[in-house]
Amino acid sequence: MRVLAMLDGTLADPEAAHIRVDDLGLLRGDGVFETVLVVDGKPRELGPHLDRLERSARMLELPAPDRAAWEACVQVVLDAWRGPAEMALKLVHTRGPEFGDGTPTGFAIGMPIGEKVLRNRESGVRALTLDRGFDPEIVDRAPWLLLGAKTLSYAVNMAAGRWAEAHDADEVIFMAADGSVLEGPTSNVVIAEGRTLRTTPPSSGILRGTTQGALFRAAEQAGWVTKVEPLTLPELRAADGLFLASSVRKITRVHTLDGEALPDASALHRELNALYESEYA
Amino acid sequence: MRVLAMLDGTLADPEAAHIRVDDLGLLRGDGVFETVLVVDGKPRELGPHLDRLERSARMLELPAPDRAAWEACVQVVLDAWRGPAEMALKLVHTRGPEFGDGTPTGFAIGMPIGEKVLRNRESGVRALTLDRGFDPEIVDRAPWLLLGAKTLSYAVNMAAGRWAEAHDADEVIFMAADGSVLEGPTSNVVIAEGRTLRTTPPSSGILRGTTQGALFRAAEQAGWVTKVEPLTLPELRAADGLFLASSVRKITRVHTLDGEALPDASALHRELNALYESEYA
Numbered sequence: 089m090r091v092l093a094m095l096d097g098t099l100a101d102p103e104a105a106h107i108r109v110d111d112l113g114l115l116r117g118d119g120v121f122e123t124v125l126v127v128d129g130k131p132r133e134l135g136p137h138l139d140r141l142e143r144s145a146r147m148l149e150l151p152a153p154d155r156a157a158w159e160a161c162v163q164v165v166l167d168a169w170r171g172p173a174e175m176a177l178k179l180v181h182t183r184g185p186e187f188g189d190g191t192p193t194g195f196a197i198g199m200p201i202g203e204k205v206l207r208n209r210e211s212g213v214r215a216l217t218l219d220r221g222f223d224p225e226i227v228d229r230a231p232w233l234l235l236g237a238k239t240l241s242y243a244v245n246m247a248a249g250r251w252a253e254a255h256d257a258d259e260v261i262f263m264a265a266d267g268s269v270l271e272g273p274t275s276n277v278v279i280a281e282g283r284t285l286r287t288t289p290p291s292s293g294i295l296r297g298t299t300q301g302a303l304f305r306a307a308e309q310a311g312w313v314t315k316v317e318p319l320t321l322p323e324l325r326a327a328d329g330l331f332l333a334s335s336v337r338k339i340t341r342v343h344t345l346d347g348e349a350l351p352d353a354s355a356l357h358r359e360l361n362a363l364y365e366s367e368y369a
Numbered sequence: 370m371r372v373l374a375m376l377d378g379t380l381a382d383p384e385a386a387h388i389r390v391d392d393l394g395l396l397r398g399d400g401v402f403e404t405v406l407v408v409d410g411k412p413r414e415l416g417p418h419l420d421r422l423e424r425s426a427r428m429l430e431l432p433a434p435d436r437a438a439w440e441a442c443v444q445v446v447l448d449a450w451r452g453p454a455e456m457a458l459k460l461v462h463t464r465g466p467e468f469g470d471g472t473p474t475g476f477a478i479g480m481p482i483g484e485k486v487l488r489n490r491e492s493g494v495r496a497l498t499l500d501r502g503f504d505p506e507i508v509d510r511a512p513w514l515l516l517g518a519k520t521l522s523y524a525v526n527m528a529a530g531r532w533a534e535a536h537d538a539d540e541v542i543f544m545a546a547d548g549s550v551l552e553g554p555t556s557n558v559v560i561a562e563g564r565t566l567r568t569t570p571p572s573s574g575i576l577r578g579t580t581q582g583a584l585f586r587a588a589e590q591a592g593w594v595t596k597v598e599p600l601t602l603p604e605l606r607a608a609d610g611l612f613l614a615s616s617v618r619k620i621t622r623v624h625t626l627d628g629e630a631l632p633d634a635s636a637l638h639r640e641l642n643a644l645y646e647s648e649y650a
Contacts, residue, residue: 092390107388107395109373109476114388117398117522148524149531195390219511221503223546230500232529241398241522243429247513250430265504
């Protein structure tokens with residue numbers, strides 16, 4: 089069950105061809121995307137996702153996404169969905185065909201959440217730290233590196249995932265050259281220490297997290313302290329709980345880091361998950 | 370004038386849609402490519418290009434490109450071409466649709482060389498050095514960074530080009546975090562010092578150059594010394610000539626580096642170009 093809508097609002101067959109070979113999203117990974125979680129027909133954090141799509145597009149100097157068109161396109165997918173209660177809704181915005189009229193390519197595709205992601209939400213995951221190769225101090229002075237933009241150029245993120253799977257792990261946590269913690273290839277890192285939640289800062293060249301943002305909002309409401317500041321590997325190991333937050337993962341618990349078991353954070357996981365869900369109750 | 374052939378050897382309309390929205394080449398920049406120069410119906414360095422396509426595919430753990438099918442596909446484009454004497458022939462090999470049967474996507478598209486590239490070949494270019502953010506010592510120990518693979522995840526390469534154009538330059542030369550010279554976003558760096566040609570080593574995380582390789586072969590034949598070793602920015606500035614080599618650029622001269630005029634290397638440029646062309650006489 090997949091539902092595809094092009095940005096003009098027309099439903100289309102997801103198994104048919106809709107993209108030209110010279111689309112710069114394909115030839116150059118030159119585009120941006122978002123993945124939105126939809127539960128019972130309601131998209132979660134759609135506003136922040138569209139904000140981030142716009143921010144990413146700006147960093148790539150793409151035509152600005154037409155917000156009203158995107159909202160309408162999302163609604164077309166929601167209306168046509170007959171699948172499970174949860175859907176992963178991907179929004180893709182590319183520079184369009186190289187030999188075209190300059191119109192960007194846009195589509196939204198809804199699909200079920202993968203089995204593995206659902207399983208990992210329950211059982212937790214084994215994570216591996218991998219070097220991402222850059223020093224956070226480069227972020228501000230090298231905007232051409234597009235650090236912090238959610239682009240279609242995800243070959244490294246995919247390769248890191250394959251590396252993890254080949255080395256007895258489910259997930260990756262990227263580390264910067266200075267030893268600071270960055271993010272997962274498609275998630276944000278959150279730790280709990282007592283009644284404090286901490287995550288790494290966007291200024292280190294990572295994506296601002298929408299799910300992490302929702303969790304922090306709920307936690308602040310419930311009296312937790314939240315901090316957005318650099319984290320180190322020893323801090324991940326010593327925390328009461330280590331989690332990966334993303335739209336489709338929600339708040340997934342890491343139970344093993346670089347092959348070593350972490351303290352049992354199952355109860356904490358249930359608590360944080362309830363906090364996150366309370367945002368949509 | 371563009372000619373498109375799918376990997377099965379069928380000619381196709383380059384302005385029609387042939388790619389599914391869930392092609393991982395599009396959604397994740399998860400694929401590899403080559404650009405081959407064709408002159409008077411003859412592809413240059415096709416063997417080395419297909420070798421590199423295979424090497425890149427291996428680094429991404431893609432299905433191995435079917436060499437015989439690629440050679441046949443290239444021939445289909447060559448036979449159908451009715452455009453100018455020179456053609457840029459792009460070969461694209463992706464992981465295929467996410468919800469497919471595992472068959473990779475492959476196509477070859479021939480197109481005329483862009484006006485700007487042709488102009489730059491004659492007049493030379495202004496280049497800007499930009500930080501690429503990583504230290505070459507990471508290349509061997511972080512294979513998930515895919516350094517040295519020619520992937521479709523080229524958003525940073527494109528962003529660097531836009532940065533150059535916005536800052537009074539035509540081309541970029543990437544620098545490593547340790548101050549060593551890397552490559553252009555889609556070219557290799559070559560300098561001439563007396564009767565010696567030097568280029569930067571693939572071990573620094575750059576692509577092995579096919580055009581640079583052809584130039585070095587011809588130069589060695591003509592008695593030049595060639596060296597593949599790390600280069601520094603002062604060496605680029607002090608050289609008798611600084612050049613960018615790529616299939617479509619051939620050997621393009623850099624006349625201005627970071628806003629400063631370099632010594633006139635027009636005669637040297639003519640000599641190197643003649644050497645390069647002698648490989649195909």
